[in-house]
Amino acid sequence: MIAEAGHYALVLALGLALIQSTVPMLGARWGDPALMNVARSTALAQFLFVALSFAALVTLHVTSDFSVVNVYENSHSLQPMIYKITGVWGNHEGSMLLWVLILALFGGLVAAFGNNLPLSLRANVLGVQAWIAGAFYLFILITSNPFLRIANPPLEGRDLNPVLQDIGIAVHPPMLYLGYVGFSISFSFAIAALLEGRIDAAWARWVRPWTLMAWIFLTLGIAMGSYWAYYELGWGGWWFWDPVENASLMPWLAGTALLHSALVMEKRNALKVWTILLSILTFSLSLLGTFLVRSGVLTSVHAFASDPTRGVFILLILCIFIGGSLTLFAGRASSLKQGGLFAPISREGALVLNNLFLTTACATVFIGTLYPLALEVITGDKISVGAPFFNLTFGPLFVPLMVAVPFGPMLAWKRGDLLGAAQRLMAAGITALIAFAIVWAWARGGSALAPLAIGLAVFVVAGAVSDLAERVQLFRVPPRVSLRRAGGLPRSVWGAAFAHAGVGVALMGIVCETTWNSEHIAAMRSGDSTVIAGYELRFDRLKEQQGPNYRELVASFNVSVDGKPLGVMTPSKRNFTTRGTSTTEAALLSRGASQLYISLGDTTSNGGINVRMYYKPLVLLIWFGPVLMAFGGMLSLSDRRLRVGAPKPARALRGLQAAE
Amino acid sequence: MTRKQRRLTLIGCSLVVLAFAAGLVLYALRDSIVFFSTPSMAAEQHIAPGKRFRLGGLVEVGSLVCRNNGASFEVADGGAKLPVTFTGILPDLFREGQGVVAEGALDASGTFRAETVLAKHDENYMPKDVADALKKQGHWKDDYDAKLAQEIKGKSCAHGDG
Numbered sequence: 001m002i003a004e005a006g007h008y009a010l011v012l013a014l015g016l017a018l019i020q021s022t023v024p025m026l027g028a029r030w031g032d033p034a035l036m037n038v039a040r041s042t043a044l045a046q047f048l049f050v051a052l053s054f055a056a057l058v059t060l061h062v063t064s065d066f067s068v069v070n071v072y073e074n075s076h077s078l079q080p081m082i083y084k085i086t087g088v089w090g091n092h093e094g095s096m097l098l099w100v101l102i103l104a105l106f107g108g109l110v111a112a113f114g115n116n117l118p119l120s121l122r123a124n125v126l127g128v129q130a131w132i133a134g135a136f137y138l139f140i141l142i143t144s145n146p147f148l149r150i151a152n153p154p155l156e157g158r159d160l161n162p163v164l165q166d167i168g169i170a171v172h173p174p175m176l177y178l179g180y181v182g183f184s185i186s187f188s189f190a191i192a193a194l195l196e197g198r199i200d201a202a203w204a205r206w207v208r209p210w211t212l213m214a215w216i217f218l219t220l221g222i223a224m225g226s227y228w229a230y231y232e233l234g235w236g237g238w239w240f241w242d243p244v245e246n247a248s249l250m251p252w253l254a255g256t257a258l259l260h261s262a263l264v265m266e267k268r269n270a271l272k273v274w275t276i277l278l279s280i281l282t283f284s285l286s287l288l289g290t291f292l293v294r295s296g297v298l299t300s301v302h303a304f305a306s307d308p309t310r311g312v313f314i315l316l317i318l319c320i321f322i323g324g325s326l327t328l329f330a331g332r333a334s335s336l337k338q339g340g341l342f343a344p345i346s347r348e349g350a351l352v353l354n355n356l357f358l359t360t361a362c363a364t365v366f367i368g369t370l371y372p373l374a375l376e377v378i379t380g381d382k383i384s385v386g387a388p389f390f391n392l393t394f395g396p397l398f399v400p401l402m403v404a405v406p407f408g409p410m411l412a413w414k415r416g417d418l419l420g421a422a423q424r425l426m427a428a429g430i431t432a433l434i435a436f437a438i439v440w441a442w443a444r445g446g447s448a449l450a451p452l453a454i455g456l457a458v459f460v461v462a463g464a465v466s467d468l469a470e471r472v473q474l475f476r477v478p479p480r481v482s483l484r485r486a487g488g489l490p491r492s493v494w495g496a497a498f499a500h501a502g503v504g505v506a507l508m509g510i511v512c513e514t515t516w517n518s519e520h521i522a523a524m525r526s527g528d529s530t531v532i533a534g535y536e537l538r539f540d541r542l543k544e545q546q547g548p549n550y551r552e553l554v555a556s557f558n559v560s561v562d563g564k565p566l567g568v569m570t571p572s573k574r575n576f577t578t579r580g581t582s583t584t585e586a587a588l589l590s591r592g593a594s595q596l597y598i599s600l601g602d603t604t605s606n607g608g609i610n611v612r613m614y615y616k617p618l619v620l621l622i623w624f625g626p627v628l629m630a631f632g633g634m635l636s637l638s639d640r641r642l643r644v645g646a647p648k649p650a651r652a653l654r655g656l657q658a659a660e
Numbered sequence: 661m662t663r664k665q666r667r668l669t670l671i672g673c674s675l676v677v678l679a680f681a682a683g684l685v686l687y688a689l690r691d692s693i694v695f696f697s698t699p700s701m702a703a704e705q706h707i708a709p710g711k712r713f714r715l716g717g718l719v720e721v722g723s724l725v726c727r728n729n730g731a732s733f734e735v736a737d738g739g740a741k742l743p744v745t746f747t748g749i750l751p752d753l754f755r756e757g758q759g760v761v762a763e764g765a766l767d768a769s770g771t772f773r774a775e776t777v778l779a780k781h782d783e784n785y786m787p788k789d790v791a792d793a794l795k796k797q798g799h800w801k802d803d804y805d806a807k808l809a810q811e812i813k814g815k816s817c818a819h820g821d822g
Contacts, residue, residue, distance in 0.1 A: 388692030393684045601749030
């Protein structure tokens with residue numbers, strides 16, 4: 001009953017999406033407010049029905065109803081409750097349902113909180129949302145229905161893929177989807193603007209909070225996924241340049257560019273056409289990511305699906321939406337009026353530079369991800385494009401970007417003073433040089449590359465701090481005045497400083513981890529001890545224990561430094577009987593931002609076990625950076641100007657004449 | 661500056677960055693991509709020692725020798741065999757008779773020195789490259805999955821399993 005109800009709710013949502021994709025848009029054409037207002041109620045009702053459908057699937061998983069294929073294949077009655085619930089999106093069908101749930105949620109949010117939008121814009125935005133939603137409802141109903149029944153229900157399920165039985169899956173996919181799918185809103189706004197042939201600073205003001213929200217979630221989602229891979233896969237790697245990871249990185253790069261160009265459009269009414277194009281591209285890359293992951297075109301840890309009909313269906317959706325939107329863009333973009341002028345050295349110029357590097361970096365990731373696929377289709381040659389390719393292309397493009405980051409906020413709008421900015425960044429530059437010198441001396445020779453990169457990271461962080469210090473005139477006015485000025489700074493300024501500092505912090509972590517990590521592999525028996533980076537690890541004992549749906553072999557290690565005990569680390573290997581597979585659960589011990597990492601290999605014939613031990617200096621900064629970025633994004637999102645969102649006529653127009 | 665000059669500056673900058681990126685991509689594509697081959701392809705192509713590639717095939721049954729901090733085994737694809745040595749911990753799912761992909765290079769004696777070894781991820785999965793190559797050579801049987809499932813008990817370096 002529940003499965004059928006869930007299926008039916010999804011069909012109803014499709015029906016609502018069809019209404020929403022036509023009626024309000026016609027209303028917007030004919031100027032009929034009644035028809036336009038249909039969008040609001042259908043969007044809310046659509047969310048309600050998709051939520052019901054999703055709730056039905058969750059109920060089926062929680063109650064372990066193995067008469068449903070999806071539950072049978074991905075659940076087990078002995079599984080802990082949390083994995084029964086997260087198992088809902090740990091498979092193809094369920095994760096597509098989560099995808100449309102989030103899409104409907106965003107549509108509902110625009111409907112509920114978009115009261116200050118012009119009626120026709122809201123109608124068109126929700127109409128476009130409904131087109132996307134409708135396509136994906138069809139996809140689920142035709143190719144990936146999660147509610148299918150089995151004729152002869154088995155007694156027990158096949159268990160969730162053991163790698164996915166981790167708390168990471170509770171958070172990572174929903175976060176990632178909130179980001180991916182969140183970009184659909186800026187896409188819909190862009191299409192609506194093209195349809196109406198009108199776009200102004202107010203448009204950017206409406207789009208920016210939505211983009212920012214999606215970007216925050218995507219940032220956290222990617223960071224979370226990376227940390228998950230780090231501790232779950234047992235190799236201590238945190239980024240593999242796997243196509244599935246690239247699929248989430250590309251929308252992030254484009255989305256970051258979009259955030260910055262929307263800023264120029266909001267403040268200066270310039271870069272309109274480019275902002276529209278970026279909105280389209282960002283969501284297109286999200287769709288491409290969905291295609292790469294969901295069609296099974298790549299076979300990797302993440303890709304569960306392998307049915308070609310699905311791939312063709314998503315490819316079709318991809319072609320229709322990307323092709324359609326770009327055609328519309330080509331036809332209409334020239335009708336959008338060009339806005340404010342600016343000198344190459346200016347805040348706008350710096351943001352253009354940011355966009356240039358981010359989109360180029362995004363393009364190199366795109367090539368590295370799709371080139372092997374294209375080559376295999378065309379010539380049949382199989383190649384793998386791995387980390388060396390991306391390090392060679394992505395790295396050199398990010399260096400100039402990082403150098404430019406602190407300059408951006410220091411430059412004035414319209415026409416900036418590069419020399420002045422450089423003078424104000426003197427302190428940051430000197431700090432960076434000192435950091436470089438210290439690290440270089442400490443590393444004693446070796447490649448200068450890592451110390452240089454550390455210097456760059458310090459420069460970015462110090463640059464963000466000096467921007468704040470400049471604005472509150474630290475040390476030039478009495479401290480109390482500085483403090484008052486700090487309180488009066490717009491939150492978006494704080495947000496930008498935090499986000500930029502986050503980039504520097506992440507870079508620092510990445511450089512430290514990749515350059516100075518120590519690895520030690522040994523076969524150990526109880527009583528053995530080994531020393532890594534000054535930490536003594538003594539292998540205490542090995543014991544077997546029974547988990548809810550697995551057996552595990554737990555090793556305990558006593559960790560001490562200079563004879564002082566620090567604690568016990570217990571890495572384990574779990575063997576999941578239902579699927580006959582095993583996973584490695586690494587043990588982590590944090591010392592400040594650095595971590596000791598132990599994972600187990602196979603047991604040896606003489607009663608010992610192979611152990612992989614790492615010391616990873618400052619590794620936590622890699623994820624602390626994105627958290628800072630997301631925090632900065634939230635600060636910016638809470639800025640009063642964005643919340644009130646009262647569209648003001650662009651003052652930029654007057655400035656434009658003065659500039660000529 | 662006039663509007664036109666400004667636009668030209670912008671376009672000029674973009675072209676410089678794009679050209680730089682294109683150069684990087686072409687350079688990287690020439691030097692840092694890794695080709696995939698099976699033991700018989702490797703034998704035909706006479707791959708030079710030291711040239712990195714990915715070797716895929718099945719771990720030959722009875723060839724696995726475990727050492728304290730590594731292992732040696734043979735990778736076969738039905739046509740040819742290639743000896744492989746590896747230092748480090750083999751993945752959880754490494755078994756004789758299973759699909760495997762190793763990345764590394766041949767040494768002077770013709771042994772493949774693997775730097776990384778990837779095994780299949782679950783009982784239904786075989787590295788895509790391996791499956792495709794085996795299909796192409798006609799060694800693929802439809803009951804392959806069933807056979808693999810039987811062979812899951814193949815010898816590994818884990819004590820008590822072999």
